[in-house]
Every structure is written in C-alpha cells, then in structure tokens.
Amino acid sequence: MFWELIAANRRKSFLLFVGMAVLLVSLGYFIGEATMGEGGGNIGIIVAVGVWVIMSAASVFGGPDLVLRMARARPITSDVHPQLFNIVEEMKIAAGLPALPKVYVIDERAPNAFATGLRPEDSCIAVTAGLLTKLNRDELQGVIAHETSHIMNRDVQFLTLASIMLGSIVLIAEVFLRGMWYSGGSSKRWRSSKKGEGGGGAVLMVAAIVLAILAPVFARLLYFSISRKREYLADACAVRLTRYPEGLASALEKIAASPLQLEAANKVNAPMFIVAPLGGPRASGWGATHPPIQERIAVLRGMSEGAGFLSYQHALAKVRRKPSMILPASAIKKDERVAVREAHPDVAREQTEKDKTRDVMDLMRAVNGFAFLLCACGLKIKVPPEFAEPQIACPRCGRTNEIPKAQVTEFAEVAAAVGAIVGATGAKSAGGEIPFAQPAVGGVVGADAPFEYHRRTRGEWESFSCGCGHLMQLSPIFSASEMRCSKCGRITRVN
Amino acid sequence: MAGWIFLGIVVLAVVFFVGAYNSLVGLRNRVKNAWSQIDVQLKRRHDLIPNLVETAKGYMTHERETLAAVTEARSRAMGAGTVAEKGAAESQLTQALSRFLVSVEAYPDLKANQNFLALQEELTSTENKIAFARQSYTDAVNFDNNKIEMFPSNVVAGMFNFRPETFFEIEEPAQREAPKVSFQR
Numbered sequence: 001m002f003w004e005l006i007a008a009n010r011r012k013s014f015l016l017f018v019g020m021a022v023l024l025v026s027l028g029y030f031i032g033e034a035t036m037g038e039g040g041g042n043i044g045i046i047v048a049v050g051v052w053v054i055m056s057a058a059s060v061f062g063g064p065d066l067v068l069r070m071a072r073a074r075p076i077t078s079d080v081h082p083q084l085f086n087i088v089e090e091m092k093i094a095a096g097l098p099a100l101p102k103v104y105v106i107d108e109r110a111p112n113a114f115a116t117g118l119r120p121e122d123s124c125i126a127v128t129a130g131l132l133t134k135l136n137r138d139e140l141q142g143v144i145a146h147e148t149s150h151i152m153n154r155d156v157q158f159l160t161l162a163s164i165m166l167g168s169i170v171l172i173a174e175v176f177l178r179g180m181w182y183s184g185g186s187s188k189r190w191r192s193s194k195k196g197e198g199g200g201g202a203v204l205m206v207a208a209i210v211l212a213i214l215a216p217v218f219a220r221l222l223y224f225s226i227s228r229k230r231e232y233l234a235d236a237c238a239v240r241l242t243r244y245p246e247g248l249a250s251a252l253e254k255i256a257a258s259p260l261q262l263e264a265a266n267k268v269n270a271p272m273f274i275v276a277p278l279g280g281p282r283a284s285g286w287g288a289t290h291p292p293i294q295e296r297i298a299v300l301r302g303m304s305e306g307a308g309f310l311s312y313q314h315a316l317a318k319v320r321r322k323p324s325m326i327l328p329a330s331a332i333k334k335d336e337r338v339a340v341r342e343a344h345p346d347v348a349r350e351q352t353e354k355d356k357t358r359d360v361m362d363l364m365r366a367v368n369g370f371a372f373l374l375c376a377c378g379l380k381i382k383v384p385p386e387f388a389e390p391q392i393a394c395p396r397c398g399r400t401n402e403i404p405k406a407q408v409t410e411f412a413e414v415a416a417a418v419g420a421i422v423g424a425t426g427a428k429s430a431g432g433e434i435p436f437a438q439p440a441v442g443g444v445v446g447a448d449a450p451f452e453y454h455r456r457t458r459g460e461w462e463s464f465s466c467g468c469g470h471l472m473q474l475s476p477i478f479s480a481s482e483m484r485c486s487k488c489g490r491i492t493r494v495n
Numbered sequence: 496m497a498g499w500i501f502l503g504i505v506v507l508a509v510v511f512f513v514g515a516y517n518s519l520v521g522l523r524n525r526v527k528n529a530w531s532q533i534d535v536q537l538k539r540r541h542d543l544i545p546n547l548v549e550t551a552k553g554y555m556t557h558e559r560e561t562l563a564a565v566t567e568a569r570s571r572a573m574g575a576g577t578v579a580e581k582g583a584a585e586s587q588l589t590q591a592l593s594r595f596l597v598s599v600e601a602y603p604d605l606k607a608n609q610n611f612l613a614l615q616e617e618l619t620s621t622e623n624k625i626a627f628a629r630q631s632y633t634d635a636v637n638f639d640n641n642k643i644e645m646f647p648s649n650v651v652a653g654m655f656n657f658r659p660e661t662f663f664e665i666e667e668p669a670q671r672e673a674p675k676v677s678f679q680r
Contacts, residue, residue, distance in 0.1 A: 082613070086620035093532060094627035137619070241627075 002096065005237070006153060013158040016226060020165040020219055024048050027169060027215045031176045034208035052168040059164055060118065067116045067272070071264040073104035073126040080363050081105075084132065087141050088125060091148040094241045101125045101151060107364050110260035111135070114272040115147040116156055123151040128262070133360045134254050138343055142238055142248030146274050149237035155230045159271055162223050169219045173212040180209065227271050227289045235296055236312040243307040243341045249300035256293045295319055307340050373401045396465045452493045453483075466492060515651040522639040526660050529632035530578070533663060536624045537572070537585060543621060544569045544592075547614045551595075554605035558598050565591045578661040585625075586664070592618070629663055636660045 025045055032044020059066075078085040084103060092100050097120050104126035106112075111131040117123030125147045135143065150156055239245045255275045265277035271289035302315035362372070362382070369385035377397035391400050453464045455474065462474045466485040474483070474494065482493050548562050555562065568591040572584040596615075605611055640659040643652040651657075 083616055083620075086616065086623075090620060090623045090627055093624050094630065096631050 002152065002237075009153045009155075009158075009233075012226075013154065013161075016158075016222065017161060017165065020162065020169070020222065023215050023219060024052060024165060024169050024172070027172055027211055030204065030208040030211050031172065034205045035176075035179075048168065048172055051172060052164065055164045055168055055171075056161075059160060067269055068104055068124060068126060070266065071106055071114070071126060071269055072108075073106045073124075073264075076103055076105050076363070081132065083137065084127070084140070084144075087137070087144045088148075090141070091144050091241060094145070095148045095152040095237075097123070097148065097151060099123075101148070103127075105129060105132075105363065106264050108260075108262060108264055109133075110262040110277070111255045111258050112262050112265070112277055113143050113147055113274045114269065115150045116272060117151065118157050118160060120151050120154070123156070125151075128264075129360045129364055130258070130260065131255070132363070133356045134258070135251055138242075138244060138247035139251035139254065141242050142244070142251045143274055145238035145241045146234050146248060149234040149241065150230070150272075153230065153233060153237065155234065156272070158230070159227065162226070163271075166216075166219045166223050170216045173216050176208070176212045224289060228291045231290050231296070232299075232316065235300065236309055239300065239303065239307050239312060240309060243339065244343070245300045245303045245307060245340065246343070249297050252293055252297050252300070256297075303340075371403060373403065375399055375401055452495070454495060464492075466490060511647070512651060515648045516655065519639075519642060519648065519652055519655070519657050522635070522642055523657065523660075526632070526635045526639050529628065529635040530663075532628040533625060533632055536621055536628055537581070540588075540618070540621045540625070541569055541573055543614060543618055547611070547618065550608065550611045550614060551599070551602075551605060554602045554608070555598065558595075561591075561595050561598050565595050567591075578663055582662075582664045589622070592622075632663055636662055 025048060028044040028046075028048025029041040030044070032040040032042065032047070034040075036043060076084075088103055089100060091097075099121050101115070101117070101123040102125070104124055106126055106128040108128045109130040111128055111134045113125065113127040113131055115123060115125050125144065127143070131140070131143065235248065238248050242248070252275065262273070262277040265273060270277055275293055276288065276290040298319045299312065299315045302318055303311045305311035305314060362380075365372075365382055371383040371385075371387075373381040373383060373392065375381055375394040375397060376399055377394060379394055379396045381392060381394060381401060383392060383403055387403070389403070391402055393400055455462060459476045461476060464472055464474075466472050466488065470485050470487040472483060472485060472492065478494070481495060482491050484491050544565060548566055551558075551562065565588070568584070568588040572581070572588045575581040575584040599605055642648050643657050643659050
C-alpha cells in the first residue's frame with residue numbers, strides 16, 4: 001500500500017534533485033564562461049558544486065539538532081505525557097517506521113507541530129505546549145499522523161536537500177548579478193569581446209545574465225509547488241493512517257483559529273510545520289510553502305467515500321475545481337475502500353481547557369527539571385530545580401516531604417559549585433532564594449514553626465495557602481510583616 | 496556455442512531460484528515480524544485488564560456480569576493457540592470490553608478516577624495499536640500469499656514447502672461502512 005507511494009516519492013524527489021542540480025551546474029558553467037573566458041566554465045562548475053557541498057555539509061552535520069535547537073524544542077520522556085507517546089507509537093506502527101521518532105515539546109502557547117530528521121531511523125517530532133492543551137485525542141492523532149507521513153514519505157529529506165540546492169542557486173545568481181551591477185558590466189571578457197574578438201562572448205554573457213535571473217525563480221517555483229503538494233499528500237496519508245478525516249480537519253481548524261504567533265518559527269524551519277507559522281503576503285499563492293488551510297480543511301471534510309487515497313483525490317478535485325494528481329497513480333487502487341472509523345470516546349472529555357492547561361504547564365515544569373511530590377493532603381508540590389534542601393514542607397498542610405535524592409544531589413552539587421564561585425569572588429551569597437511560597441526555615445519544619453511567604457510583587461493582589469489550607473489574600477496596600485490565619489490562627493510571616 | 500547458451504540458461508535459472516527463495520524467506524520473516532507486533536499488543540491488553548477490572552469493581556457494584564464477561568473472555572483469549580483461534584477469542588474480548596466501556600458511562604465517579612483514566616487511555620491506545628498492527632500484518636500476508644501462489648515463484652514455494660499464511664480477523668464493533676453520499680442531482 002504505502003510501499004508504492006514511498007517508491008514513487010523517492011523517484012520524484014530524485015528527479016527533482018537532478019533537475020535542480022542541472023540548473024546549478026549550468027548556472028555555474030555559463031557564469032564561469034562569461035566572466036573568466038575560455039575554459040572558465042569548468043572553474044564555474046567547481047565553484048558552484050563547492051558552494052553546494054559546503055552548504056550540504058553544514059546542514060547534514062548540524063542536522064536535526066540544529067533545527068530543534070532553533071525551535072527551542074526540548075526532549076520529553078513517556079512518563080511526562082503518556083498520551084502523546086501512545087499516539088506517536090500508534091502512528092509508528094501504522095506507518096511501519098523502523099524506529100520510534102523522538103518526541104520534543106516546544107514551550108509555546110501557539111499550537112503547531114513539525115517533524116525533522118534526514119532518515120526515518122532517526123526522526124523527531126516536535127509539538128508545542130499549546131497544541132497539547134487545545135486538541136483532544138483524535139485531533140492530536142491527526143496531527144501526529146500528518147507528521148509521521150512526512151517522515152514516512154521522506155519529505156523532510158527532500159525538503160532539506162531541495163532547500164540546500166535552492167539556497168546554492170540563489171546565492172550564486174545573487175553574487176553574479178550584484179557583481180555585474182557594481183562593475184557596470186565591464187568584466188574582462190565583456191571588454192575583450194567588444195574589441196571584436198567575436199560575438200560569442202556577448203552571447204554567453206547574455207545567456208549567463210538571463211540564467212542568473214531565471215534560475216532562482218524556476219528553482220523557487222519548483223520547490224514551493226512540490227512543498228505544497230507534499231502537504232496535501234501528508235494530509236491524505238494521515239487520513240489513510242488514522243481512518244478519521246474529521247480529527248485532522250478539526251485540528252487544522254483549531255490551529256488556524258489561534259491568533260498567537262509562533263516565536264520559534266523562522267524562514268528556515270517554516271516549511272516544516274503542519275500549518276505555515278508565518279503569516280503575511282507569503283501565506284498563499286505560488287510562493288507559499290503550504291496550501292491555503294481553508295482548502296485543506298474543505299478537502300478533508302469533503303471526503304465522502306471513506307478514508308482511502310481515492311476519496312481524498314476526488315474531494316481535492318471537487319474543492320479545487322480541477323483534477324489534480326497529488327498521489328502517484330501506482331499508489332491508488334481503484335477498488336480500495338477504507339471505512340472511516342468512529343470517533344474515540346474522548347477519555348478526557350470532562351477535562352476543561354483550564355485543567356488541560358494546568359496539566360501541560362506541569363509538563364513543561366517537568367521538562368524544565370522540576371520535581372513533583374504528592375503530599376499526603378493531596379497537594380501536588382512542584383519543586384523547582386534550584387531548590388537545594390533535602391526536604392520541603394507542604395505549603396498547605398505543613399507536612400514535611402522528602403525530596404527524591406536524585407534531585408537534591410544533582411542540584412546541591414550545582415548550588416555548591418555556584419556557592420564556591422560566589423565565595424571566591426567575595427560576593428555576598430543570595431541565600432538560597434526560592435521563587436515560590438516557601439514556608440521553610442532551614443529545611444525541616446515542625447507543625448508549629450512559623451510559616452513564611454515571599455511576596456512576588458508589591459502593589460498587586462496576591463494569595464497563598466496557610467498551613468491549614470485556608471486561602472489567604474494579600475491586598476495591594478498590605479504592608480505588615482505578618483498575617484494571622486482567620487481559620488486556624490497561625491501566623492505567617494510576609495516579606 | 497551451444498555449450499555457452501546452455502551454461503547461460505543454467506546460470507539464469509540458478510539466479511532466479513536463489514532470488515525467489517530469498518524473497519520468499521524475506522516475506523515470511525516480514526509476516527512473522529508483523530505478527531509479533533500484534534502479539535505484543537495483545538499481551539499488553541491482557542495485562543491491562545486485571546487492573547482495569549480491579550479499579551472498576553469498587554464503583555460498578557451492579558455490573559458484576561459485565562466484569563465477569565471481560566475477565567472470562569480474557570482468560571479464553573490467553574489460552575488460544577493458532578492465529579484463527581486467537582482471532583475469534585480476541586473479537587469476543589473486544590466486544591466484552593466495549594460493553595464494559597459503555598456501562599462505565601453510568602458511573603461518573605469512576606470516570607473521574609485518575610487511575611481509571613490512565614488505564615482507559617492505555618487501553619484505547621493498545622486497541623489502536625492492535626488495529627494498526629493488524630493492518631500491516633494483513634498487507635504482509637497478502638503480499639506473501641500472492642508470491643506463494645503465483646507463477647513462477649510458486650514452483651520454488653512448492654519445492655521448499657512455503658505455506659500461505661492465515662489472516663488475523665477481529666470483528667470491530669465500532670467499524671462502519673463509509674456512508675455513500677452523492678452530491679449529484
């Protein structure tokens with residue numbers, strides 16, 4: 001089923017790659033011939049290929065790491081978000097990937113996702129925290145299926161290689177044209193040909209200029225049209241994998257409806273996201289990396305013959321009002337009927353978006369090295385990585401909770417190292433400042449030791465929990481140094 | 496000259512034989528691999544059920560029969576041997592589980608239980624994985640059986656005793672036919 005598709009994609013990628021390579025080499029040849037005279041073409045080719053090799057090396061060695069770091073994505077483990085991992089594993093099985101893609105989370109509220117990695121064996125999928133809060137299971141599955149399809153179809157590989165090629169062509173053409181502009185077209189060859197050594201030089205020059213103007217345009221056209229096609233293809237594959245078009249459709253709708261701008265996106269990684277993260281004039285038309293999102297949603301919603309490729313093809317033709325061949329004919333079976341499945345009974349249906357947001361914020365804390373302790377009173381204590389004490393008192397009930405050793409030793413070492421540095425320079429130690437309500441003096445707190453609360457700001461409302469669990473409010477004009485709980489009478493120091 | 500032609504034919508025949516044999520072995524391994532993918536997930540489902548039943552027991556006081564049916568279907572599925580037997584037993588288990596999950600709707604306290612939610616997510620995911628693994632198993636078996644039955648590779652298959660593989664059938668209660676909607680008038 002998918003084998004034919006993958007094979008056809010590889011063929012097309014290869015052809016396109018060769019086409020762009022021919023463009024690059026001929027550009028190099030003509031520029032070389034035109035500027036350096038007889039035999040300069042070979043030098044031009046060497047320069048062009050050299051530029052390409054350097055750019056490829058940079059992107060292959062930087063690789064996925066570079067892309068992930070640029071997007072500020074952080075790796076997570078399965079205990080942090082079991083559902084996300086489950087879905088990724090489901091899609092890995094469905095698509096028959098050789099290995100489980102690594103899962104990354106981007107700490108941003110704008111919903112989006114992307115896949116990277118040159119080979120399916122070491123691919124990565126990154127989603128934003130906002131995506132996790134906004135989508136339900138079926139929608140998340142749709143998004144992950146889309147990304148998995150990119151990995152399965154080798155789209156990342158293709159996009160990376162093609163963008164390197166495109167970059168090389170643009171660079172060489174640009175340098176040549178600017179050179180022409182500043183030297184006023186008075187290169188050696190140009191003058192010598194004027195003296196009457198033959199018209200061949202002038203013809204070559206004109207050819208080089210025309211090629212330098214047209215080659216980047218052609219390369220761009222090719223690149224963007226293929227990129228858009230691959231997006232449609234990934235949508236079709238995602239539906240084929242999940243057998244549930246509505247999941248991806250409503251996910252796209254939710255992502256498109258979000259007004260938040262993704263800060264991690266830039267021109268380089270923009271084509272990789274499931275929905276084009278950068279708005280502006282490039283959002284539609286021939287220079288766009290993604291098809292218009294409303295069109296994608298309309299196609300998904302218009303799939304009236306099940307979840308197969310043929311159904312997608314027909315829906316696409318109907319929406320675009322012209323027959324379009326997104327899928328290679330070899331991958332479509334005429335009699336294929338893939339039934340649409342039912343929606344999942346949503347496990348987290350009762351969960352409000354507020355609850356979900358809280359969960360995802362906890363997830364980001366876990367990613368950032370916070371430790372979680374479940375106190376006997378039911379409160380989840382979130383211990384920041386800077387916290388160096390071996391125990392912590394529960395802010396609600398005052399019970400002393402042990403902090404897992406790994407957390408303490410790891411950060412105690414860091415704290416000790418920092419202390420040593422601070423001590424050596426003679427600066428005054430910060431004294432273990434902790435950025436949240438900390439009712440502890442020296443770590444161990446008895447039930448009747450005074451509580452302490454550090455105000456975060458002045459002149460604003462703040463609230464904290466007394467040891468008995470009673471909520472205490474501080475007004476903007478509160479200026480005393482302690483506060484008595486109206487329920488249990490215990491005093492909490494405020495500073 | 497004739498000797499050379501004869502030699503050429505022999506070489507070609509050997510190349511064909513080796514190629515066909517190797518591709519048959521490769522396909523059989525692919526089927527085996529696809530099956531082990533399903534098997535892992537079936538085992539995972541069997542492991543999840545006792546915990547699920549245990550968690551639900553305290554809440555679902557009026558559903559003894561539903562719970563008993565799930566437990567029984569599980570032990571029968573664990574005892575099944577061949578692929579066909581497993582298919583039948585697992586469909587029964589799937590049905591018992593879906594009845595169970597429907598009856599859960601009547602117990603809001605159970606649905607709010609964190610432990611139960613986690614188990615339900617695991618179960619949903621495991622069922623999805625079974626469905627997806629079954630898809631690739633079916634593809635692999637199809638490909639393999641075609642190769643075994645079609646000429647000329649069937650000659651090699653007959654000589655080395657390659658048998659067609661059995662499909663793994665599970666009746667999915669949630670599966671439905673795609674609605675046939677026509678927009679033409």
